[in-house]
Amino acid sequence: xxxxxxxxxxxxxxxxxxxxxxxxxxxxxxxxxxxxxxxxxxxxxxxxxxxxxxxxxxxxxxxxxxxxxxxxxxxxxxxxxxxxxxxxxxxxxxxxxxxxxxxxxxxxxxxxxxxxxxxxxxxxxxxxxxxxxxxxxxxxxxxxxxxxxxxxxxxxxxxxxxxxxxxxxxxxxxxx
Numbered sequence: 345x346x347x348x349x350x351x352x353x354x355x356x357x358x359x360x361x362x363x364x365x366x367x368x369x370x371x372x373x374x375x376x377x378x379x380x381x382x383x384x385x386x387x388x389x390x391x392x393x394x395x396x397x398x399x400x401x402x403x404x405x406x407x408x409x410x411x412x413x414x415x416x417x418x419x420x421x422x423x424x425x426x427x428x429x430x431x432x433x434x435x436x437x438x439x440x441x442x443x444x445x446x447x448x449x450x451x452x453x454x455x456x457x458x459x460x461x462x463x464x465x466x467x468x469x470x471x472x473x474x475x476x477x478x479x480x481x482x483x484x485x486x487x488x489x490x491x492x493x494x495x496x497x498x499x500x501x502x503x504x505x506x507x508x509x510x511x512x513x514x515x516x517x518x519x520x
Contacts, residue, residue, distance in 0.1 A: 383431050392450040397423070397425075398423030
């Protein structure tokens with residue numbers, strides 16, 4: 345059975361609805377809801393956080409793109425293999441063991457899959473705005489395409505170790 349995620353934002357009052365490994369029942373969370381979750385370790389959460397697979401070549405490329413496009417230098421990158429990354433995924437009803445898990449938290453609101461990529465691109469502006477091209481595709485097709493790419497990413501793109509990238513500025517972005 346496929347997992348569907350929907351995150352909505354309405355002005356200052358944002359709500360996140362996750363449908364997935366919760367027996368089909370939606371979970372509603374408020375912005376920064378992870379602060380109330382004892383399973384999520386404390387971290388500096390005022391800056392956006394991208395939670396992604398540190399062992400995936402395409403995710404490592406994505407992390408390098410975040411580093412290049414985020415001229416503010418504020419976006420942090422958190423591997424799903426870390427206790428913090430795994431806890432954040434679980435908090436939003438995602439599994440750290442599911443290869444399709446990708447999360448972008450901005451202003452305490454979680455975004456997933458291609459929606460997360462588009463949101464991050466919008467935030468970066470400039471060349472990051474190119475991600476808006478994904479919106480041409482209808483959402484069901486975007487979701488289907490994302491799931492296919494995510495589930496086959498090791499086979500299609502191989503493996504890489506994001507954490508071993510030598511750039512000290514990149515390393516400062518990493519949350520462990």
